[in-house]
Amino acid sequence: MSLNWKEIDRILEELDLPDTHIQEVVQPDFTSLVLTLYRPGNRFRLLTSFDGAHTRLNRTERRFTKPRTAQRFAQFLSSRVKGGRIVSAAQIDRDRIVRMKVVRGGETSVIWIRLWGNAGNMIVTDADGTILDAFYRRPKRNEVTGGRFPPEEKPKRTSARLEEFEVRPIPDGQSLNATIDAEYGEKHDERALENEKKRVRALLTARIARLDARLSAVESAPDTVDDAVRFREIGDLIAANAHTIGPRDEWLSAEDFYHDNAPVEIPIDPALSPGENAERYYAMYKKAAERSKTRGQDVANLRARRDQAQADLDSIESLSIDELRNRFPPRAMKLEAKAAETPGLKYDSNGYTILVGRTATENDTLLRRHVRGNDVWLHTRDYPGGYVFVKSKPGKSVPLEVLLDAGTLALVYSKARKSGRADLYYTFVKHLRRAKGAKLGTVLPTHEKNLVVTLDPARVRRLTGSADVDE
Template identity: 40%
Template sequence: MSLNCNEINTILSELDLPGSFIQEIVQPGFDTLAFRIVNKGSVSTIIICTAPQACRINETRTRIPKNEKPLRFNEFLKSHIQGMRINSCRQIALDRIIKMDVSTWKERFFIYIRLWSGAANVIVTDEAGIIQDCMFRRPKKGEVTGGTFEIQEREATAEEKKEALQKFPVRTFDEITAEYSGKNTATHSAAGSAKKEQPLTFNRKVDIFYSEHAHILSRETLLAQAQKWYNVKHSKMEAALQRLLEKQNNFSDAAKLKHTGDLILSFGQDAKGGMLDCTDYDTGLEVHIKIDPSKSVQENAAVYYEQYKKAVSGQDALAHDIDMAKKTIAALDAQYNAMLNEKNVIKIEQMLRKDTKPKQKTEKPHAGLHYEIDGWTIIVGRTAAENDELLRHTVKGQDMWLHARDYAGGYVFIRARRDKTVPLDILLYAGNLAVYHSKARRNGQADLYYTQVKYLRRAKNGPKGLVLPTQEKNLLVKIDEQRLRKLDELEKSAQSI
């Protein structure tokens, strides 16, 4: 549960903030703020949490991790509030709204911290009550930049305070006190010290309770969420790996296909009807090979040789995909173990929030579309900006570049692989994407340039992303709906993992 009005007053009385300075402000999450406070030479960290059922303000000893990407409200506070002096900090009546008066020699602001579960907020206004920014912007309530924050400021009467104290008593947290005393006694006994133990402050009890015992943002709750997240992702990745291993097993007889072709070339002239009966010169066993009587010996052998080439090619691609799948699972295991070993609940929440973020909000490692097929990576830039971004920061000289000739369109890149030549099949997949993401799409086909990235040079004074190719080759590609459909399915499959 959140702090009640009397607990807030107890917290503020222990903090004694007037006269201190805000040295640093960190926002580790959307609903949490931390102020690093300097007062008479001592440094402390004040945490403000607006999470439902856990609204609070208290001093904390927990290390507050910075967010990977600075949040909007944090940037505002750093530029306007950080470094200011706290003139006063008090609760307005018994309304669970804290008013913090901060200023420098030339500016003054009021920070209103509303600790209402389900409607909590941190609002910064100027002296006239005009909102400068808020932790949560709520237009329907007028809590947006430029709005007016109106509140009736008054002091609670003695009668109101007495009634509130009976209705909302200050929690004693006896279980925390007992646990702490037990640990201290054991420590003193082991050390042989007779030093008198210091009683826990109310701030310290609150900090321990909300980090270890509270329902929201407790370590146990977060680790339960982490376990659920891990189990779902791990099961999907394991299922994908098993499918790849089964497919690899199907390709394990590739050598037999080549050997069958060799047998047809050796004994094909003895075939009768649609069957060739011969003795395998490797094993000495009698074998029976079904052939097409309408084809020549060489054509029948070529069928098996072609199947052998596809199987070998498939084995190489599968080996790459299996290796990538195993590395992904290992990375997931390491990530989950890091959460299990992390003691800082704010850090756990931050790690979990990052990995449960919706796919559309996840920052991509590079611009454009990304496809993985048969061990090859294809990247598509759909706009001039994406094309330019990929050329500047993503692709390298050995990568292949494709673009529709005489038509405006996106750039398509095939990532180079060591000691591998881009197969025609992969070139056709990339070519289909190049035609699809160009003005030639309505024609259903187009001539394409293709060359390595190192043979591209930027057009002087040309538009963003415009390049001039050299040593280019030409490829005529007709759109193959089946290829595009397979690429789309692969992308969706990758996103679901």
């Protein structure tokens, strides 16, 4: 239940706002605003809430988290009245509208606080009544910058009807401000907790669905290089029968010389030439072959992340609102839908985290978003390959064994893999410089050191859990 006019008068009387100064403006969420007010010997917070049936204005002892980035209205109000002095504050015509006059440096602002349940709003005007900004911008009410407030007067309710309202019971020795703060604060906490649970539940449910989809896609990919070889065979068939393909053909009918000349129908892209269609299948073979080598690690990583998300979902009911916000920050949740999770592969070596990029895009994303200046970067010399990063620990050097593990992974995920041995160089990420005009992910290292790595199947098995190593 919102405050009635008698309660608003009582609250303003207890607050005694004239001659207080506005020290800080905080908008913790989309329904409330907190002013920190000060007069000699008395510093307190004034809460204005537009939370539907709990719309209110009262002194509060509750603490509110200040957002990292201030909301639009809070930024405006700070620039306009922070440091100003409240000259007067009173309810207008018993209409649940509070008029607060603020003076700062000879400039007068009027803050109108309308405590009308779902129609509540805070509107700031200049001394002439021109709207400067509003907590909620409502064009249909003309509550936008440049409008006028208050609007034309409406017929007033009869005095008899107004006199029916009473101030709610107040415990002995307690002010109405304290009563309202305790009563509505508890309800606010309950709703806030339920809203946080709802938000986190939706986030984790969506995360599990995404991981299930990715897991299904990885598990349905070719299990072995032999399965992926079929793409190469199809490319060969297209190349061998290129002379039979017409300009608008969408299918190629041919004899499969890899399988006893059995008839086969091959889908082709009519927008591409026969040679380009063959190259497309060769590229699919190459991609599938590379993917099959890391399939086991990909599946393990996805299953571990899926299990963790499910465990988080199961634990929601036992968490407090602070625990929910700390473990699942709202800002991170919004960014998660837009930004991919850590790309590439992730390994552990003696407590150190090793990140591996397998493509130019993964290399670039890791470099831009997931590593810092003191992390170590490794790459093969004279061979194309993935970037490998070792996440550093404050005050510690990367041990030789960890460096050898990272070097082995750099060799495994490079064109030097078949040779079984490669020269690598490594340096701190802060010594990398992106090459202008070069391909995505290309960097120019400085202060680099050399490392020679020979492929050790036992080390690879320990790191990846796979025996798929050319011995």
